[in-house]
Amino acid sequence: MSSMSAVWQSSPPGSIYDYIQVASFALGSDGRIAQWSERAAELLGLTAHQAIGKDPVEAFVPPEYQETGHRAVADILDGREWTGLVPYRSPQSPSGHGIAEVYVMPAQDENGKRSALCIAVDVSALRGLETDLASSQAVFGQSPLGFFLFGTDLRMLRVNERFAKVFGRPTEEYRGVTPHDLLPRGEADRLAAALRQVLDSGQALTDMPLMGQTPGSTDRRRWSVSLYRLHSGSGRPIGIAGLATDVTGRRRAEQEAAGVRRNLALLNEAGARIGTSLDLETTARELLDVAVPQFCDLASVDLYQGLLSGDETPPGLADGSAELRRVAFASAVSDGPVAFGDICRVNTAEDPKPIQVGEVHRYPFNSLCAHALRTAQVRVVPGRDGSENLELGAMLQSTLVVPMVARDTVVGLAQFSRTKGSEPFGERDRALAVELAARAAVSIDNARLYRREHERALILQRSLLPPGDPEAAGLDIACRYLPGNAATEVGGDWFDVIELPGHRTALVVGDVMGRGLRAAVAMGELRTAVRTLALLDLEPAEVLSALDEIALGLGTPGGSHAGARPGSRALARGGQAAEDSSDLTEVYLATCVYAVYDPVTRRCTFANAGHPPPSWWNRVSTPC
CATH class of the missing domain: 3.60.40.10 (PPM-type phosphatase domain)
Structure with missing residues (x-):
């Protein structure tokens, strides 16, 4: 749009004049009405034909104020500006009277004689506008919610104190700010597109989720934003207003509640699916069937070799370095590894060698896995960026190393891993992992005890x-x-x-x-x-x-x-x-x-x- 077309427009300008009636008229050198506007006719109840040529004081001012009015007109014709409140007869008022705020500017006609241009506004309309502006300012400034205004150029015009406090800048510094100055690129693009959509369509947008960080903080915050288009009194779009609410706490509570429901459902499923067989390896696979992908992306189970071979000695050794056998592995990652290495060593200089299902192996004494087996304590192993083993260290976000404990005896080790991009393990996840491993461990130990009793009964039976x-x-x-x-x-x-x-x-x-x-x-x-x-x-x-x-x-x-x-x-x-x-x-x-x-x-x-x-x-x- 050219600058000329922006000035000369056929539609109403859309400004304060749309909200108050401004009446204008001109006085000639004789002090009588020489010109009369349509707004003046609406305000004072006389047409131009009825008003032109009349003395404005005698035509509109009540008799008790006419003497003062004539003195004011004389001063105006002497070339003085004048501003004041003037009582007038108002056909629109229930009482028949009104008060106008009048501004008079000296002027000259085509003959060089003194004249005057008068602008009159009904005081009640001004006071109503002032009240509305004060109320709007109170709502905008005192609200505990974040208000903001964008212009039609999608630049910010104004924010309230609450919004400024959230983003850590003084309110005056937000003028001219764009969405890309406030949010990460992806979120800023979404907000800019939403602003343009609301401005073009006029349809309000509610509860739009946005994520970002506040200045000086690395914590990720979540906001819910509602947008609606603003119009002038004539209906012309003049910008977009928005309401932003920080829903980080609410979202966190919702996630906690969803996590609790998920864990309860997972435990219920574990109770139904783990321990259906007296076969140790089948029980290990049942554990992974429950855990992947509902709880983690990759998982494995190692059991003590002595346990699997029927050794009557207690599983494991005091130093946690007894032989183990990889009995189960599961992955929900389509392009992930087909086997886990020693996850407990991904933060060392040596990359782990993949351990295949059925392979017998040992964990080094100083590894986190061996420590977990010795102490029966859960360990969290972070992933490693830049690892040469791209199939393992670089793709994992973190791993829970969980000893499988039954009746104060460690029977094996379960490892649950989540890949990068997944939600990190929390304390609730640790507790769930321990519970899942414990249920499988009890079933495995029951199978071990049953096998031992079965073998003893068989020996006894045959001996008799x-x-x-x-x-x-x-x-x-x-x-x-x-x-x-x-x-x-x-x-x-x-x-x-x-x-x-x-x-x-x-x-x-x-x-x-x-x-x-x-x-x-x-x-x-x-x-x-x-x-x-x-x-x-x-x-x-x-x-x-x-x-x-x-x-x-x-x-x-x-x-x-x-x-x-x-x-x-x-x-x-x-x-x-x-x-x-x-x-x-x-x-x-x-x-x-x-x-x-x-x-x-x-x-x-x-x-x-x-x-x-x-x-x-x-x-x-x-x-x-």
């Missing part, structure tokens, strides 16, 4: 069974026994071959209900009891009846069955389990078949207590 293939007079005996394994727990099944007087042979097959070490112990006790009873040369039914009484004693404190209710039986008879012996239901409820073979008479006599009945084959017939 007949060694090799048993032999008996007049019999060819073949047997096959499959003990429990890692997938199926050790049970209480047993068999036995007992030599009796008269070349007879007792054959026993039994099953103690239950699993694990207690079932194996119960099986051993019942097997010993059967052997003892067999030597008494009792009938099979008598052996099982006596065994039932013995089993009742085994299932009560002190080995006594005096407190057992009459009719209760530990051995199920006729395929029915004892319902009245709650003490024996889990451990000493058992079934047994006892047979005695006499090679002289070639007869086999057996008694059965709840066990599947034996089958026999004739060489020339089908099984019975």
Whole structure:
């Protein structure tokens, strides 16, 4: 736009004259009205035809003030300027009277005679404007919120004290400032674009988030900014007003609340997903499935090699340098490394060598990882810029090194890393990492204890069974026994071959209900009891009846069955389990078949207590 078009515009100028009515008229050399404006007609209620040629004092001033008015007009025609308050008859006022502030300037007509130019403003309009300006100034200056004004050239016109205090400059220094003088480039570009949009469209913009730093501070601040366009009385845009609120604290509180909700959800997920298997490596992978990417970007788990190999000694060594095996690794970074090195050494001159899953390794004594294993304390390892190992040190922001502790025993080490650009680890994150590692550690230790009990039960069970293939007079005996394994727990099944007087042979097959070490112990006790009873040369039914009484004693404190209710039986008879012996239901409820073979008479006599009945084959017939 050229300077000429900026001056000569067809629209109203848009200034203070839009808010107050300024009436103008001219007096001739005779003191009568020579010219009359439309604004004067609106203010005083007379048209130009009615006003021109009249004495202004007699036409508008009340009678009691006319004498003073004539003296003032005489002074004006003598060439004096005059300013004052003049009462006048006002057809627009309810009382019929008003007060005008009049400014009179001496002038000359085309003949060189004295005349005057008069400007009159209604005092009530001036006082209203003054009140409005004072109120606006109070709101602008005393508000606890930051107010600012931008002109149509997107340069700042004015700010209040609150805004100036936030950005650390005197209010007068903000005039002419642009968004790029206040904010980082990216945020300044966003604010400038928003100002232009509001100025062009007239649509207000609310709660626009902005981030930056105040002078002399490195802390990142957050503001919420609302913008709206300002207009003159004629509707012409004259600038943009804004309201800025520091929401750093509120945003931090929202982030804290969101973090708490996230952590609770993560712990709930961990409770459901970690520890579903008794396999140690599976549990480690379950931990990483929960942690990545919800909690961190990369993670790994190392477990003590002795723990994985079944060593009965306590995991680790006193100096924390025992061998470990990398059992799990997870990454949410598409172009990240496929393995972690020794993260604890990224701040040393030596770059770590990547450790592959399944690799056995040691942490140096002076490394942070070894220190964490020795002390069972969490360590924070910062990333390293400029590392030659670009896949590791340069991409990581920080790493939490968390010992996996269960029952005061360190079973391994978990490492959680976040890449640059992610939110840094806080105290709340440290606590969450410890909780996640502890849950996995308890599951791993439970698996270790179960494996130890399983192995002991298996050893006990095998030690109580007949060694090799048993032999008996007049019999060819073949047997096959499959003990429990890692997938199926050790049970209480047993068999036995007992030599009796008269070349007879007792054959026993039994099953103690239950699993694990207690079932194996119960099986051993019942097997010993059967052997003892067999030597008494009792009938099979008598052996099982006596065994039932013995089993009742085994299932009560002190080995006594005096407190057992009459009719209760530990051995199920006729395929029915004892319902009245709650003490024996889990451990000493058992079934047994006892047979005695006499090679002289070639007869086999057996008694059965709840066990599947034996089958026999004739060489020339089908099984019975």
